Amino acid sequence: MKIALFGATGRVGKDILLLLLKNNIEVTVLVRDPEKVQLHEGLTVLQGDARNRADIERALENADVVISALGTDQTTVLTESITHIIATMKNRNIRRIVTIGTAGILDSRTEPGLLRYESSESKQRSKVAAKEHHRVFQILSTSMLDWTIVCPTYLPSGDVTNDYIIERDRLPVGAVRTTTGDTALFAYNELMENKHIGYRVGIMSPE
Structure with missing residues (x-):
């Protein structure tokens, strides 16, 4: 399996990258600053911008699966990038994509x-970030791709607990936080197991 990873220098993206490399999976990352990524066997680092269609095409050239851990950066980077990612995936017959969203786009219980x-x-x-993630959800929902959106709540940096709790389309009851480690681990596990295709998945770490 060959992975194209976006957002590899972010807090969750860095943890996802480490998991992929630890498990000997070939990864191509597209980053604005290659110096922020430590070289590793099996890792291809491309310099570029996720808002640029040509850069997306380079990153997906040999990919089987896509992971996006891009943040909103208080801009439209998510919607701009996902549009290019989806178009390129379709052109290259790549079907699977896992993205990191936010608990704000899960269904309200109340x-x-x-x-x-x-x-x-x-x-x-x-609500700027949530609205941007909402637009990504809407775009993926009509894409006909095999997508999953991982939706953590308050996201402090933290290690893997492996005791996380998940729920499709809603935030688990009592959720207060989700560590970056658990978010990355669930994204990795979902990539391997494909249990929640077509769903937003709320995730929480134990207190």
Whole structure:
């Protein structure tokens, strides 16, 4: 299996990259600053911008699967990149994509018909990031690809506990935090097992 990974220098992306390399999976990463990525056998580092169609095409040239751990960066980088990623995947007959989203785009438990960021469940003052993730969800939903969106809640840096709890399309009851390690591990496990294709998956780490 050959993976194209976007967002490899981010907090979750770095953990995903380590898991992939630890398990001897070939990875190509597209990053703006290659100096932020440590060279490793089986790793191809490309310099570029995920908002650029030509750079996306280079990154997916030999890929079987795509993982995006890109952050919003308070811009439209997610929607710009996912549009190019999907188009290139279709051109290259790549079907599987796992992305890292946010708990804000999960279904509200208290207000049916709304997502969490649209409801009183959300504690975030700014909705900019959630709206961008929502647009990515909408785009993936109509893409006809085999997608999964991993949706952590409050995301402190932290190690793998491997005791995380998940729920499709909703945040597990009592969720307070999700470590970066657990988020990366679940994304990796989902990539290997393909248990939640076509779903947003809420995830929480134990207290």
